[in-house]
Amino acid sequence: AQSVTQLGSHVSVSEGALVLLRCNYSSSVPPYLFWYVQYPNQGLQLLLKYTSAATLVKGINGFEAEFKKSETSFHLTKPSAHMSDAAEYFCAVSTRGFKTIFGAGTRLFVKA
Amino acid sequence: NAGVTQTPKFQVLKTGQSMTLQCAQDMNHNSMYWYRQDPGMGLRLIYYSASEGTTDKGEVPNGYNVSRLNKREFSLRLESAAPSQTSVYFCASSVGRDQETQYFGPGTRLLVL
Numbered sequence: 001a002q003s004v005t006q007l008g009s010h011v012s013v014s015e016g017a018l019v020l021l022r023c024n025y026s027s028s029v030p031p032y033l034f035w036y037v038q039y040p041n042q043g044l045q046l047l048l049k050y051t052s053a054a055t056l057v058k059g060i061n062g063f064e065a066e067f068k069k070s071e072t073s074f075h076l077t078k079p080s081a082h083m084s085d086a087a088e089y090f091c092a093v094s095t096r097g098f099k100t101i102f103g104a105g106t107r108l109f110v111k112a
Numbered sequence: 113n114a115g116v117t118q119t120p121k122f123q124v125l126k127t128g129q130s131m132t133l134q135c136a137q138d139m140n141h142n143s144m145y146w147y148r149q150d151p152g153m154g155l156r157l158i159y160y161s162a163s164e165g166t167t168d169k170g171e172v173p174n175g176y177n178v179s180r181l182n183k184r185e186f187s188l189r190l191e192s193a194a195p196s197q198t199s200v201y202f203c204a205s206s207v208g209r210d211q212e213t214q215y216f217g218p219g220t221r222l223l224v225l
Contacts, residue, residue, distance in 0.1 A: 009152065032211040043116070043202055043216030044155075051211070090154065094211045099170075104154035 002027040004093045006103035014111045019063075019078040021106050023091030026072065033074040034092040034100070035065055044090060050074060061085070086110045114138055116217035118203050124223045125193045133188040133220050135203030143209045144186035145170075146178060148199040149219075155202070161186055162209045193224045 007022040025031060032051055036044040048059025055067045061084075065076045074091060088107045094100040119134045137144065145160040147170075157170030159178040167178050175197060177189045186205075190197060201220045206212040 034213065041219075043204075043218050044214075045216065046213050049213060096210050099157065099160065099209060100212075100214060102155040104152065 002031065002093050002095055002098055002101055004091050004101055004103040006089075006091050006106050008106055009104065010107050010109065012109040012111060013081045015083055016080050019076070019081045019085065019108065021076040021089050021091075021108065023065075023074045023076065023103060024072055025074060025091075025093045027093060027095055029095050032094045033065075033067060034094070035059065035063070035074075035076050036090045036092060036102075038088045038090065038105075040087070047076070047089070081108075081110050083110050083112065116203055116205055116215050118201075118217035118220050120220060121218065122221045122223075124225065125190075126225050127194060129193050130189065130191050131193065131222075132190075133201055133203075133222075134185070135187065135217060136185045137203075137205040137215070138184065139205060139215065140183070141205040141207055141215070142183070143206045143212070144180065145204040145206075145214065146176075146186070146188045147202045147204065148172065149202060150199050158188065158201075160209070190222075193222075195224045198222060198224045 003026045005024045035047040037047045038044045048057045058064045063078045091103040116137045142163045146158040147155045161167045161180040164183045203217040204214040206214045
């Protein structure tokens with residue numbers, strides 16, 4: 001079985017500040033991990049994906065995430081927030097033989 | 113390249129009415145999915161089709177039926193709509209079922225009165 005937990009349904013940062021969105025997963029086998037972003041009134045789109053090739057994964061728009069097996073975490077970060085980063089972010093886990101499971105989402109607010 | 117398309121974009125139904133949500137993808141993907149998104153509940157899988165000719169229930173299948181018409185198209189039918197089915201519905205597709213990136217359509221906003 002697998003599961004994913006996103007800590008914090010809402011996160012607010014100032015423009016230019018560090019963005020940190022937290023994701024913890026549970027999986028009995030090596031997982032593939034994803035971050036998706038959803039802008040208002042749009043569908044989800046892939047931000048980045050971990051496939052076990054490298055623990056630090058770089059995505060679009062300056063985001064990156066680090067896979068930490070010991071902490072079962074895959075937190076999403078961006079050094080400097082921009083107003084255009086305001087969106088909802090979903091962490092997801094998938095393993096061979098199982099469907100992808102999405103977290104509940106974290107809405108990011110960026111203050112000017 | 114249109115990706116995943118959904119119709120309609122918005123629909124209002126009365127309780128008891130039926131309707132079909134259409135989804136098509138042009139990426140030659142094998143797997144397709146229907147999700148609903150409700151505030152605070154993230155994405156919940158309604159039905160999925162791992163490959164052409166197969167469909168399986170997801171987390172919340174009650175009140176819905178699906179048809180994988182061909183490799184491109186996957187429709188979702190509400191036989192007798194209820195207010196609890198007011199939601200935003202997303203269709204998605206992927207190369208395979210496991211460990212694959214999913215590509216989402218723009219969504220259908222459904223209001224059941």
